[in-house]
Amino acid sequence: MTQSVQTSCHGPVPVETEGMPLVVLVGQPNVGKSVLFHHLTGIYVTVSNYPGTTVEVTRGKGRVAGDEFAVMDTPGMYGFLPITEEERIARRLLLEERPSLVIHVVDAKNLERMLPMTLQFIEAGLPLMLVLNLMDEAERAGVQVDEDVLQRALGIPVVKTALARGQGVEAVRAAVAAALRGDTSPRQSPAVIRYPDQIEQAIDRLSRALQGEHSLSRRMIALLLLQGDEEIVAMVRQREPNPEDVLRAVEEGRQAFADTPMLEIALALRLRAAELAGQAISVHAPAKPGISARLSEAMMNPLTGILLLVFTLFLVYEFVGVLGAQVLVDFLENGVFAAYVNPWVDALLGRVVPWPWLRSLFGGEFGIITLGIRYAVAIVLPVVATFFLAFSLIEDSGYLPRLAMLIDRVFKKIGLSGRAVIPMVLGFGCDTMATLVARTLETRRERVISTLLLALAIPCSAQLGVMLGLLGGDVRLLAVWTAVLSAVFLLVGYLAAQVTPGERPVFYMELPPLRLPTVGNVLSKTAARMEWYLREVLPLFVLASVLIWVGQLTGLFDLALALIRPVMHWLGLPDQAATAFLFGFFRRDYGAAGLYDLQATLSARQLLVATVTMTLFVPCIAQVAVMFKERGWKVAVGILVFVVPFALLVGGGLNRVLLWLGMM
Amino acid sequence: MTLLLSSSVTELPLSSAGDVPLASLRVGQEGVVTVLAMRDEARLRKLMALGILPGARLRLVRRWPGYVFQIGFSQFAVDEDIAGAIYVRPLDASAAADL
Ligand SMILES: Nc1nc2c(ncn2[C@@H]2O[C@H](COP(=O)(O)OP(=O)(O)OP(=O)(O)O)[C@@H](O)[C@H]2O)c(=O)[nH]1
Ligand SMILES: [Mg+2]
Numbered sequence: 001m002t003q004s005v006q007t008s009c010h011g012p013v014p015v016e017t018e019g020m021p022l023v024v025l026v027g028q029p030n031v032g033k034s035v036l037f038h039h040l041t042g043i044y045v046t047v048s049n050y051p052g053t054t055v056e057v058t059r060g061k062g063r064v065a066g067d068e069f070a071v072m073d074t075p076g077m078y079g080f081l082p083i084t085e086e087e088r089i090a091r092r093l094l095l096e097e098r099p100s101l102v103i104h105v106v107d108a109k110n111l112e113r114m115l116p117m118t119l120q121f122i123e124a125g126l127p128l129m130l131v132l133n134l135m136d137e138a139e140r141a142g143v144q145v146d147e148d149v150l151q152r153a154l155g156i157p158v159v160k161t162a163l164a165r166g167q168g169v170e171a172v173r174a175a176v177a178a179a180l181r182g183d184t185s186p187r188q189s190p191a192v193i194r195y196p197d198q199i200e201q202a203i204d205r206l207s208r209a210l211q212g213e214h215s216l217s218r219r220m221i222a223l224l225l226l227q228g229d230e231e232i233v234a235m236v237r238q239r240e241p242n243p244e245d246v247l248r249a250v251e252e253g254r255q256a257f258a259d260t261p262m263l264e265i266a267l268a269l270r271l272r273a274a275e276l277a278g279q280a281i282s283v284h285a286p287a288k289p290g291i292s293a294r295l296s297e298a299m300m301n302p303l304t305g306i307l308l309l310v311f312t313l314f315l316v317y318e319f320v321g322v323l324g325a326q327v328l329v330d331f332l333e334n335g336v337f338a339a340y341v342n343p344w345v346d347a348l349l350g351r352v353v354p355w356p357w358l359r360s361l362f363g364g365e366f367g368i369i370t371l372g373i374r375y376a377v378a379i380v381l382p383v384v385a386t387f388f389l390a391f392s393l394i395e396d397s398g399y400l401p402r403l404a405m406l407i408d409r410v411f412k413k414i415g416l417s418g419r420a421v422i423p424m425v426l427g428f429g430c431d432t433m434a435t436l437v438a439r440t441l442e443t444r445r446e447r448v449i450s451t452l453l454l455a456l457a458i459p460c461s462a463q464l465g466v467m468l469g470l471l472g473g474d475v476r477l478l479a480v481w482t483a484v485l486s487a488v489f490l491l492v493g494y495l496a497a498q499v500t501p502g503e504r505p506v507f508y509m510e511l512p513p514l515r516l517p518t519v520g521n522v523l524s525k526t527a528a529r530m531e532w533y534l535r536e537v538l539p540l541f542v543l544a545s546v547l548i549w550v551g552q553l554t555g556l557f558d559l560a561l562a563l564i565r566p567v568m569h570w571l572g573l574p575d576q577a578a579t580a581f582l583f584g585f586f587r588r589d590y591g592a593a594g595l596y597d598l599q600a601t602l603s604a605r606q607l608l609v610a611t612v613t614m615t616l617f618v619p620c621i622a623q624v625a626v627m628f629k630e631r632g633w634k635v636a637v638g639i640l641v642f643v644v645p646f647a648l649l650v651g652g653g654l655n656r657v658l659l660w661l662g663m664m
Numbered sequence: 665m666t667l668l669l670s671s672s673v674t675e676l677p678l679s680s681a682g683d684v685p686l687a688s689l690r691v692g693q694e695g696v697v698t699v700l701a702m703r704d705e706a707r708l709r710k711l712m713a714l715g716i717l718p719g720a721r722l723r724l725v726r727r728w729p730g731y732v733f734q735i736g737f738s739q740f741a742v743d744e745d746i747a748g749a750i751y752v753r754p755l756d757a758s759a760a761a762d763l
Contacts, residue, residue: 079713083706109737113715141737228705262705266712267719300741302729405730405741417743418730442707506707507730507743510714 015043015061017070021100021180023062026090026121028114029053029076030512031107032133035163036172037073044528045073048395049515050422052076052440055086057093064177069100080120080220081229085439088231094126095215095235101179102126103172108145108160109138111281115273116266122154122192125217129157129175136162137513142284149280154192164518193272199261202226202253209249212239225250227262292514299402309403316390317468320461324386325469332378342370361549372545375593376537383465384533388526391429391461395525396517400425401509408507414490415449415497417441417505423450427458429529432623434458435630445502451631452496452639455619456646457489462537462589466596467611477608484612488650536622537587544586557582567648571609572655574601580610587620605658613651618644684754686731687747689724695752696721702749714740716750 023040025033029051038044041060046053058073074093075086082088094102104121106114111132121128132138132145147158157175161168194200206222214221214235224232225246233250237243254260298304345367349359363370394400400422408418420441427434431454438450459467471477551557564578571577576598584591591614595602602610618640619627627636683698697720702708711717715735725739726732731747733740742750 078710081706081709083710110715112736113738116713143737260705262709263712263718266709266717270712270715270717270719296739297726300726300730300732401741405732408741408743409729412743418741504745506745507741508711508714508746509741511732511739511741 015041015059017059017061020061020068020070022070022072022097023101023103023176023180024072024074024093024097024099025103025105026074026094027076027105028078028107028117030510031076031105031114032161032163033076033105034073036103036105036131036133036161037071038524039163039166039169040071040173040176044524046525046528047521048392048525049398049512049517050395050400051510051512052086052422052437055089055437055439057089062176064173064180067177067180069176069180072097072099077117080117080124081224081227082231084442092231094124095231098215100127101129101176103129103131103176105131105133107134107137108132109134109141109143111143111145112270112274112277115276116269118154119193119269119272120220122156123217123223124220127179129159129179130154131163131168131172132158132160133163133168135160135167136165144282144284146280146282150276153276153279164521193269195261195268196264198256199226199264199268202256202261206246206249206253209246210236211241212236214239222253223265226253226260227265228254228260296398296402296511296514299399300405302406305402305406309406312394312399316387316394319390320383320386320465321468321472324383325465326472328382328386329379329465329469332382333374337370337374337378342374345369357553360552361546366545366548366552368542368545371548372541373538375590376534376541379466379469379593379596380462380537380589381530381534383469384461385526385530387461387465388429388529389522392522392525393517396515396521398512398514401511404507404509405511412505412507413497414453414493415500415505416446416493417507419507419509420446420450420505424453424458427454427460428464429461430533431455431458431460431619432626435623435626439630441505443503443505445500446505448500448631448635449493449496451627451635452642453489453493455623455627455639456492456616456643457485459485459615460589460620462533462587463592463615466589466592467615470592470595470599470607470611474604477604480608481611481615484650484654485615488616492646537589540587540621541590544583544590547586570648570655571613571651572659573606573610574598576601577606577610580614581617584614584617588614588617589620591617605655608658609651609655612654613647616643616647616650618647682753683751685748686722686724686733686742686750686752687727687744689752689754691724691727694721694723694755696755697750697752699751700749701751702746711746711750714738716740721755722752 025036027033030049030053034045034047034054037058037060038047040062043058043060045058054073054075056075060071062069062071072093074090077087077090080091082091102121104118106118118128118130130150132147138145145160147160151158157179159168159171159175161172163169195203203219203222203226206225207218210218210221221232225236233247236246240246299308346363349363353359360367362368365371404418404421407421411418411420423434423437423441426437434454435451438447441447441450467481471481548557551560560582561578564581565575568575568578568581580591580594580598583594595610595614599607624636624640627639686695689695697716697718699718700708700711700716715738720735722733722735724731724733730741730743
C-alpha cells in the first residue's frame with residue numbers, strides 16, 4: 001500500500017480507512033483534484049496554480065448519505081504511461097488498489113486534450129466518473145459543454161463543476177453516492193475507441209494470450225505491453241501463469257510496427273477525443289484577451305520580467321523581512337517573552353521548584369519555555385507566517401511556471417532545466433518539501449543537483465526569516481549575504497553540473513492561466529503550513545532544550561562547545577557563537593535563532609560570517625531523512641560530507657577576505 | 665478569431681518538403697505540427713500527452729528567452745532543443761493575421 005511520508009512541514013496526518021470503498025481522484029496536473037479532495041474529505045492538501053503541486057498520495061475519509069468511503073488524492077499524470085516518479089506513484093495506485101470509483105478530473109476548456117486519458121481509463125475497465133472542472137474559466141473563454149453528449153457517448157456519469165468556487169460539489173457527491181450504491185465490479189469496457197486495424201489485431205492476439213488476474217482490463221494491458229511499458233512487463237512476469245508466452249506474443253505484435261505503435265495509438269486517441277469534443281462543445285466569441293494576458297506577457301518578457309521579479313522580491317522583503325522578521329519578532333520577543341513570559345516563568349519556578357537543576361529544564365538560559373518555545377514562537381513563527389502568506393499568493397497566481405521559462409537559460413548552466421525553479425523556490429518555504437518535489441524533475445542528474453543545492457544554499461523560511469531579522473537593519477550586510485549565497489549557488493551548481501554524469505536537461509512546461517488567488521485558499525494553505533511547521537518544530541525545539549539540559553548536567557555540553565570553539569576561531573567568531581552552532585546541528589533555524597541572541601555582541605563582519613556559515617550549514621533532520629529516502633544513501637551521504645566542511649570553508653574564507661579588505 | 669478548438673487536430677499526411685522547425689516560425693505565425701523528431705520515447709510521449717502531436721495547430725507567442733506557443737486554450741514553454749525538434753507546416757500569413 002502506498003503510504004505518504006509524514007516527515008516534515010508538508011503533509012496532513014494519515015487517516016484510518018480500512019475496509020471502506022475507495023474513491024481515487026486522478027487526472028492531468030493542475031486541474032483541481034486537490035480542491036475536490038478537500039471538498040470530499042475536509043482535509044486540506046496543498047493547492048497551487050502550477051502543474052506538479054501534489055507529489056504523493058493522500059488518503060482521507062468522506063461521507064455521503066451516511067456511508068463512509070475512503071478518498072485518495074494523487075499526483076497529476078500526463079498520460080497512462082508514467083514518466084516521472086510522481087506519475088508512477090499515481091498509476092501504481094490504479095494497478096494495486098481496487099477502487100470502487102475512479103474520478104477523472106479534467107479542465108473543461110481543454111477537453112480535447114483531456115479526453116484521451118478518459119478514454120484510456122474506460123478502456124482499462126475502471127469504474128469511472130468524469131468531472132468537467134474549471135467551468136468558470138471555460139465559460140469566460142466562450143466554451144460551452146453539453147455533458148449529456150459525453151455521458152451518452154462514454155457511458156459514464158459526467159458532472160460539471162467550478163470547484164474552487166464550490167460550484168457542483170453537491171452534484172459530485174450525489175454522483176459518488178449513486179456510483180457507490182451501484183455495481184462496482186470491474187466492467188466490460190465499452191467500445192469507446194477503435195485503433196487502426198493492425199493495432200486492433202495485435203491487441204486481440206495479446207489479450208487471448210493473457211490469462212492472469214489483473215486490476216486493469218486485458219485490452220489495456222495488451223495496449224501497454226505493445227507500447228513497451230516495463231512496469232507492466234514486470235507485472236506480467238509476476239502474475240501470468242505463462243509469462244514467456246505473453247512476452248513472445250508482445251514481440252510478435254510489435255514486429256508489425258517500425259518502432260512501437262505509440263504514435264499511432266496516441267493519434268487515434270486524440271482523433272477520437274477531438275471527435276467527441278466536437279460533438280460536446282460549442283465555442284462562442286471569447287472575451288478579448290484582457291489584463292491577465294498582458295500581465296502574462298510582461299512576466300515572460302526578459303526586460304519587464306526581471307523588473308517584475310525584482311519588484312516581487314522587494315514586496316516579499318518588506319512583508320517578511322521587515323514586518324515579520326523585525327516588527328513582529330521585536331514585539332513577541334521583547335514585548336511578550338522578555339517582558340512577561342520569561343520573568344513570570346522564572347519567578348514561578350523559583351517559588352514552586354526547589355531544585356535548581358530541575359528549574360533549568362524549564363526556565364533560565366536554555367529552558368524548554370524560555371528558550372525552546374521562545375525560539376519557535378517569538379523568533380521563527382512570525383517569519384514563517386508572513387512568508388507562507390506571501391508565498392501562497394505567488395504560488396496561486398501562476399507566476400512560477402513563467403519564472404521557470406524566464407530563468408531556464410541560466411539554470412541550464414548549472415545542469416538544471418527551468419522546471420527546477422519550482423523546487424528551488426519552494427525550498428525557501430521548506431527545504432524538506434522541496435526535496436520531495438524534486439521528484440517532478442525528469443532526469444536523475446537534475447534531481448541530484450537540485451537536492452544538493454537545496455541542502456546547501458537555499459535557506460528555508462524559518463532560517464531566512466531569522467537571517468533577515470539579523471541583517472535587515474543594515475542593507476549592506478544583507479546585500480553581501482545575498483551576493484555570497486548566490487555566488488555559492490551558481491558556482492556549486494556549475495561545478496556539480498560538470499562532475500555529475502547524465503543527460504543534458506531539457507525544458508518544456510505547460511503555462512497555466514494566471515489566476516486571481518482566492519482568500520480562502522491562501523488562508524487555508526498558510527494555516528495548514530504553519531500547523532505542519534509547528535507540529536514539526538515545537539517538539540524538536542523542546543527536545544533540543546532537553547538535550548542541552550542533559551548535556552549541561554553531565555558536562556557533555558561544555559565538552560561539545562570546547563570542541564567547536566577552534567572552529568569558531570577559524571571563523572573569527574567569539575566563543576559564545578559555539579552555542580549557536582551547536583544548536584545549528586539540530587536545525588539551522590534553531591542555530592540562527594541562537595545567533596539572534598548574540599546579535600549585540602557581534603561586529604558587522606562577525607555577523608556576516610556567522611549568518612553565511614549558518615545558512616550553508618547542515619540541513620535539518622527532516623530534510624536529511626527525505627534526502628536518504630528519495631535520492632538514496634550514497635547521494636545523501638555524499639551531500640552531507642560535502643556541505644559541512646564547505647560551509648566552514650566559505651565562512652572562514654569570507655572572514656579573511658573581509659579582514660583583508662578591512663571593510664568591517 | 666480562428667476557431668482553434670474542436671478543429672485543432674486533423675488527419676494529415678505526415679511530413680513534407682515545406683515543414684520547418686517550430687523555432688523558425690515568426691511570432692504570431694501559425695502552423696500545424698507534422699513531426700516530432702526526437703529519440704527519447706518517454707519525452708515524446710509526454711509531449712503528445714500535452715497535446716503537442718502531429719495534426720495539432722499551434723501559434724507561436726514568444727521566441728526569447730524561451731519559445732512559447734499556444735494550442736487550443738493552453739500555452740506551453742519549451743527550450744531551443746524541443747523547439748528545434750517540433751516540425752510544423754506553416755499556415756499562410758492571413759490565417760495568423762486575424763488572431
Ligand atoms: N477558476 C478556477 N480555478 C480552479 C478551479 N478548480 C481549481 N482551480 C485552481 O486550479 C489550480 C490547481 O488546483 P489543484 O487542486 O492544486 O490541482 P491538482 O489537480 O491537484 O494539481 P496537481 O497536484 O498539480 O496535479 C489552483 O490554483 C486552484 O485554485 C475552478 O473550478 N475554477
Ligand atoms: Mg494536487
